[in-house]
Amino acid sequence: xxxxxxxxxxxxxxxxxxxxxxxxxxxxxxxxxxxxxxxxxxxxxxxxxxxxxxxxxxxxxxxxxxxxxxxxxxxxxxxxxxxxxxxxxxxxxxxxxxxxxxxxxxxxxxxxxxxxxxxxxxxxxxxxxxxxxxxxxxxxxxxxxxxxxxxxxxxxxxxxxxxxxxxxxxxxxxxxxxxxxxxxxxxxxxxxxxxxxxxxxxxxxxxxxxxxxxxxxxxxxxxxxxxxxxxxxxxxxxxxxxxxxxxxxxxxxxxxxxxxxxxxxxxxxxxxxxxxxxxxxxxxxxxxxxxxxxxxxxxxxxxxxxxxxxxxxxxxxxxxxxxxxxxxxxxxxxxxxxxxxxxxxxxxxxxxxxxxxxxxxxxxxxxxxxxxxxxxxxxxxxxxxxxxxxxxxxxxxxxxxxxxxxxxxxxxxxxxxxxxxxxxxxxxxxxxxxxxxxxxxxxxxxxxxxxxxxxxxxxxx
Ligand code: SF4
Numbered sequence: 001x002x003x004x005x006x007x008x009x010x011x012x013x014x015x016x017x018x019x020x021x022x023x024x025x026x027x028x029x030x031x032x033x034x035x036x037x038x039x040x041x042x043x044x045x046x047x048x049x050x051x052x053x054x055x056x057x058x059x060x061x062x063x064x065x066x067x068x069x070x071x072x073x074x075x076x077x078x079x080x081x082x083x084x085x086x087x088x089x090x091x092x093x094x095x096x097x098x099x100x101x102x103x104x105x106x107x108x109x110x111x112x113x114x115x116x117x118x119x120x121x122x123x124x125x126x127x128x129x130x131x132x133x134x135x136x137x138x139x140x141x142x143x144x145x146x147x148x149x150x151x152x153x154x155x156x157x158x159x160x161x162x163x164x165x166x167x168x169x170x171x172x173x174x175x176x177x178x179x180x181x182x183x184x185x186x187x188x189x190x191x192x193x194x195x196x197x198x199x200x201x202x203x204x205x206x207x208x209x210x211x212x213x214x215x216x217x218x219x220x221x222x223x224x225x226x227x228x229x230x231x232x233x234x235x236x237x238x239x240x241x242x243x244x245x246x247x248x249x250x251x252x253x254x255x256x257x258x259x260x261x262x263x264x265x266x267x268x269x270x271x272x273x274x275x276x277x278x279x280x281x282x283x284x285x286x287x288x289x290x291x292x293x294x295x296x297x298x299x300x301x302x303x304x305x306x307x308x309x310x311x312x313x314x315x316x317x318x319x320x321x322x323x324x325x326x327x328x329x330x331x332x333x334x335x336x337x338x339x340x341x342x343x344x345x346x347x348x349x350x351x352x353x354x355x356x357x358x359x360x361x362x363x364x365x366x367x368x369x370x371x372x373x374x375x376x377x378x379x380x381x382x383x384x385x386x387x388x389x390x391x392x393x394x395x396x397x398x399x400x401x402x403x404x405x406x407x408x409x410x411x412x413x414x415x416x417x418x419x420x421x422x423x424x425x426x427x428x429x430x431x432x433x434x435x436x437x438x439x440x441x442x443x444x445x446x447x448x449x450x451x452x453x454x455x456x457x458x459x460x461x
Contacts (some may be wrong), residue, residue, distance in 0.1 A: 008046040009039035011158065013066050018243065020086055020206055022155045024051045030116040040345045042070050047122060049105075052088035054170050057345035063088050064099075069103040070378060079120045083107065085115075086257040087174040091348075095131045101227025108132040108201045110160065121335055123141050134161075134176035152396045154198035156189050157181070158227065159205035164246065166273075167284045167351035168344060170239065170317065171206055178206075180213050183222050183230060190231055199425060200239035200394055201231070209244045209249040225253045231260045237396060238408060243269045248286035250295050265336075265410040266303045270295070271311035271344050275330030276323035279316050282355070290331055296334050307411035314371055315344040315364030319354035320392040328374055337382055339375045343368050376437060383413070383435035390414060391440075392448055393430050395423045409440075419444040 010031045013023040026152030027049060028038060042048045048070045053059040067084065074080045084096060097103055100149055105118065105126075111131035118129060161176040162169075190201055205211065222230075224242075232240055233241050240263050245254075247270055267454040272293075274280050277288045299306050301448045312327060331339070343364040391409045398437030399406035399416040405423060416439055417430050423444075430442030 007092055007298065008036050009044055010036045010047040010049070011039055011042045013042070013048075013050045013283060015051065015059045016055065018087065018155060019109075019157065019206070020051050020053060020161075022157055022204055023029050023085070023109060025155075026112060027051070027115055030119050034119045034122075036119075036360075039284065047078070047083070048301075049083045049085055050071065052084060052086040053088040054091050054174060054347065056342060057346075060088060064228065067096075067103075067216070071100050074102040076151055081105070084110070085109070087170070088132075090174040091170065094130045099129075106130045106132065108174065110134050118417065132368060151196075151198055152203065152394065153200040153263055155202050155204050155289075156186055156193070156195040157204045158186050158208060159211050162206040164325050165212075165284065167282060167355075168313070168347065168416040169242050170183055170350060173349055175206060177208060180211050183213055183220070183227055183336070186227065187230065187234070187354055190234055190237070194234060194236045197425060199236065200241065201237060203212070203227075203240070203242040204230075205242075206244065207246045207249060209245045209251070209254055210223060210437070223253075225251070225257050228254075228257050228261055232263050237263055239265050241265045241267065241412075242440075245270050245297055246286075247272065252298065255295075255298050255302055258299065258306060265412070266305040267412045268299065268306060269308070269309045269311075272330060272334075273311060273313050274316060274319075274323070275327035276319070279319055279327075281322050282318060282352075283316060284351070291327065292330065293333060294409070304412070307413070308334060309338050309340075309342045309412070310334075310336050311342070313342050313344050314367040314372065315359040317344070317359065318350055318357040319344075319359055321368075324371075328371060331371070331374055331378070335378050335382065336375065338379050339371075341368060341371055341375065352433035380435070382438060382439070386413075386432045386440060387435050390430055390445070391432055393404055393417075393420075393428050393442065395426055395428055414439040415442045416440070417442040417444050 008447060012024045012028055014020055031047065036047060039045050045217050048392060050063055050066050050070065052063040070082055074082045081104050082102050084103060085107045085251045086109055089106045093106060096106055104294065108131065111133055114131055121127060159178060159180040161178045163178045171323060180428050193201060211227060213220065213222045215221065231237065246396055250270065258266060272292050273285060275281055275289050296308065313451050314324065393407035395407040396406050397406060398404065404416045405419050407413060408414055415430060419428065427448035429445040431445055433439050433443050434441040
């Protein structure tokens with residue numbers, strides 16, 4: 001099998017969140033293990049896969065357009081293998097074959113553990129595979145996963161699915177109910193990444209702070225703070241991060257981890273979605289704006305310089321001018337480091353789809369524009385405050401502009417600077433010289449030796 005497939009190429013188009021990027025890495029590794037090689041365009045590939053997202057209308061349309069293009073490529077060469085993976089595959093299932101009969105594989109995210117087996121059938125593309133069960137456990141990504149290229153940062157998925165059913169969200173329908181992976185499996189995957197040169201690990205899940213492992217008879221019970229504590233002791237782990245957290249599950253115990261775990265980065269992504277209590281209730285988010293503000297106060301009490309990023313949606317059904325003003329008010333109160341902002345779009349089968357009083361597109365666009373301008377001002381101000389100050393950067397690689405290195409602060413801000421390539425993978429001290437909306441410009445000062453006094457001086461330990 002391996003021999004006859006040698007030098008056949010694969011191309012994976014990835015849309016959506018970090019979970020999808022992580023799943024695409026897993027598929028790529030499975031293909032490489034079976035003798036395939038990555039190529040840079042679908043036209044060159046023998047295996048074309050698209051990993052999809054349906055959280056909003058835009059990525060869904062993008063996936064259809066990619067499938068149209070890929071179907072055309074396959075029509076010219078029927079021996080190619082065409083597959084759709086991810087949330088759109090889960091949502092539409094076999095119905096996709098009506099619109100895209102060229103598809104060989106339709107696979108939901110919970111069936112991903114079957115992918116390595118399916119790779120073995122890729123040379124018999126006449127068999128259509130539809131795999132959309134929601135029961136399977138998330139796949140174990142050992143061996144090799146996440147280590148396709150020499151990476152400084154790596155991801156470990158700790159749980160899959162969501163039980164919250166926010167009224168606008170399709171995720172619980174396409175990724176199933178929450179399932180936490182065993183700490184043993186998570187630790188083994190983290191150790192594997194570290195042994196391949198990874199220095200920073202981000203724990204992934206739709207709602208990581210509701211992570212709960214009970215073990216047999218509840219005897220090995222671990223919650224998310226327990227897991228963070230265990231992982232933080234791993235040799236060679238310079239930085240630990242997690243994403244995404246739900247405000248209603250952010251416990252005092254977890255907040256205190258930011259003060260007590262030396263390598264847990266001072267950054268939290270905490271989606272608030274709306275600043276109006278009326279809209280938050282319609283969204284079924286399970287907290288009020290006052291609850292959210294209290295969480296921010298508690299986080300800043302434990303870690304005054306913690307970076308806070310978030311997701312917000314405008315134009316939810318029934319959102320009034322006053323509701324929107326409340327959202328702007330919350331943004332001004334918190335002063336987020338950055339925000340992902342979106343307009344509401346109906347997702348089929350969700351409770352919000354059935355709600356009346358939909359907001360027209362022009363109003364949604366105007367509100368989004370206003371909100372983004374408010375946040376741009378805050379982000380620029382916050383970045384400006386860093387000018388002239390030192391920062392410790394984990395160097396991740398060359399910057400997009402070339403002849404420069406790029407890395408991140410522990411608060412997840414991108415810093416570009418000029419220094420020697422050999423610093424990739426290490427912590428360095430820089431002085432921030434200039435600030436922009438999406439990045440900072442730094443001047444290299446010195447390297448940081450892990451466990452040295454330097455780390456303490458720079459607040460890393
Ligand atoms: S918490 Fe809400 S928004 Fe997040 S994935 Fe679950 S249902 Fe969707």
